[in-house]
Amino acid sequence: MSDPFDYLPDLAPLRPAAQAGDWPAVRAFFMGLDSAEKVSYASGLLSDIAGVEGFLERAVAELPGDPLPRTLLARRYISIGWDIRSGARAKHVSRDQFDRFHAWLRKAEQLLIEVCAEQPAYAPAWTARLITARGLELGQAEARRRYDRLSAHHPHHHRAQIQLLQQVCPKWSGSxxxxxxxxxxxxxxxxxxxxxxxxxxxxxxxxxxxxxxxxxxxxxxxxxxxxxxxxxxxxxxxxxxxxxxxxxxxxxxxxxxxxxxxxxxxxxxxxxxxxxxxxxxxxxxxxxxxxxxxxxxxxxxxxxx
CATH class of the missing domain: 1.25.40 (Serine Threonine Protein Phosphatase 5, Tetratricopeptide repeat)
Incomplete structure (x- = not known):
C-alpha cells in the first residue's frame, strides 16, 4: 500500500471532495487540521490531483484575503509546472519544457509572495516557496533565507526541511x-x-x-x-x-x-x-x-x- 490516501485514514475526506470540486468540503478538511505540518503535507497531496486548479481559482477569486486557497492553488501550479519539466536531470530537459515550467512557477510565486507578506508565519506558503526557489534557480542564499523565515516560527517543519535538503544537494548547485x-x-x-x-x-x-x-x-x-x-x-x-x-x-x-x-x-x-x-x-x-x-x-x- 503506497498511497497515503489509503494508509492514512485521516486523509479519507480530502480526495473525493477535491475530485468533486467541492471547495467548502476541501476548506473544512484543511480547517480541521491541527498543525501547519499537516496542512503542508495535505496541500502537497492535493496538488497532484488533476483538475483541482479550476475550483481553487474560483475560491481565490471569492476569498482574496484567505491564505489557504492561494497557497493550495500555488501548490497546484507548481505540480503542473514540474510535470512539464519532468524529474529528469537538467541536461535532458528541453528549452520549451523549461520555459513552460518556469511560467507556472512564476504564477505560483506571485500568489505565495502575497501570502507570505500578509501572513509571515504561514508555514505552508513558505514551504511552497522553497520549491519555487529551487525550480526558478534563485540560488542557495535565497532558499536558505526563505527557510530561515519559516523556521523562525516553525523550527522543525519537516516538509520544509525535505525541500531545503533537495536544494543543498549538488544537483541543485549545493554540495x-x-x-x-x-x-x-x-x-x-x-x-x-x-x-x-x-x-x-x-x-x-x-x-x-x-x-x-x-x-x-x-x-x-x-x-x-x-x-x-x-x-x-x-x-x-x-x-x-x-x-x-x-x-x-x-x-x-x-x-x-x-x-x-x-x-x-x-x-x-x-x-x-x-x-x-x-x-x-x-x-x-x-x-x-x-x-x-x-x-x-x-x-x-x-x-x-
Missing amino acids: WEDAHGFARECASAAPDGSVAGALVAEAHIEHWLDLDSGADAAYMRGLPVRDDLRFAAQVSVLHRDHVPGWDTVGAHSTFAMAFSIGGHFADAAPHFAALGNRVNESPWCYLPDWRGQFTKFRKNALATL
Missing part, C-alpha cells in the same frame, strides 16, 4: 558537505522521536544516487554510513518517544531503503516490521521495479528477526 550537514543539523536540533532523523538517510540515498556504479554500493556498505544511519534511526522513529504521525511511513520507508541498499538487513528489519504492507513511494521510486525491490529487501530483512 555534499552542505547536504549531510543540514540533515544532521535538523536531526540533532529536533526533539528525540522526531522524524527529522530520516533526513540523514535521505541525504545518504541522494549521495548514493550521484556515485558511479560500484562506488555507490561501496558507499552504502561502509561502516561510517551504517553507523550514521543507526544513530539517526535511534533518535528518530526507533526512539521510545516517537509518536506515529503522517510522516512516520515516509521516515521508516527511507531508513528501510537506506539500510537495504547497503546490505544492512538486520538494521532495516525494524523499519520493515513497522511498515507492514505500507510504503512511501519516495525514495523507493529511485529504484527500477521499486515494488519488486521493496518486496525482495523486506523478505531479506525480516528473515533476520
Whole structure:
C-alpha cells in the first residue's frame, strides 16, 4: 500500500471532495487540521490531483484575503509546472519544457509572495516557496533565507526541511558537505522521536544516487554510513518517544531503503516490521521495479528477526 490516501485514514475526506470540486468540503478538511505540518503535507497531496486548479481559482477569486486557497492553488501550479519539466536531470530537459515550467512557477510565486507578506508565519506558503526557489534557480542564499523565515516560527517543519535538503544537494548547485550537514543539523536540533532523523538517510540515498556504479554500493556498505544511519534511526522513529504521525511511513520507508541498499538487513528489519504492507513511494521510486525491490529487501530483512 503506497498511497497515503489509503494508509492514512485521516486523509479519507480530502480526495473525493477535491475530485468533486467541492471547495467548502476541501476548506473544512484543511480547517480541521491541527498543525501547519499537516496542512503542508495535505496541500502537497492535493496538488497532484488533476483538475483541482479550476475550483481553487474560483475560491481565490471569492476569498482574496484567505491564505489557504492561494497557497493550495500555488501548490497546484507548481505540480503542473514540474510535470512539464519532468524529474529528469537538467541536461535532458528541453528549452520549451523549461520555459513552460518556469511560467507556472512564476504564477505560483506571485500568489505565495502575497501570502507570505500578509501572513509571515504561514508555514505552508513558505514551504511552497522553497520549491519555487529551487525550480526558478534563485540560488542557495535565497532558499536558505526563505527557510530561515519559516523556521523562525516553525523550527522543525519537516516538509520544509525535505525541500531545503533537495536544494543543498549538488544537483541543485549545493554540495555534499552542505547536504549531510543540514540533515544532521535538523536531526540533532529536533526533539528525540522526531522524524527529522530520516533526513540523514535521505541525504545518504541522494549521495548514493550521484556515485558511479560500484562506488555507490561501496558507499552504502561502509561502516561510517551504517553507523550514521543507526544513530539517526535511534533518535528518530526507533526512539521510545516517537509518536506515529503522517510522516512516520515516509521516515521508516527511507531508513528501510537506506539500510537495504547497503546490505544492512538486520538494521532495516525494524523499519520493515513497522511498515507492514505500507510504503512511501519516495525514495523507493529511485529504484527500477521499486515494488519488486521493496518486496525482495523486506523478505531479506525480516528473515533476520
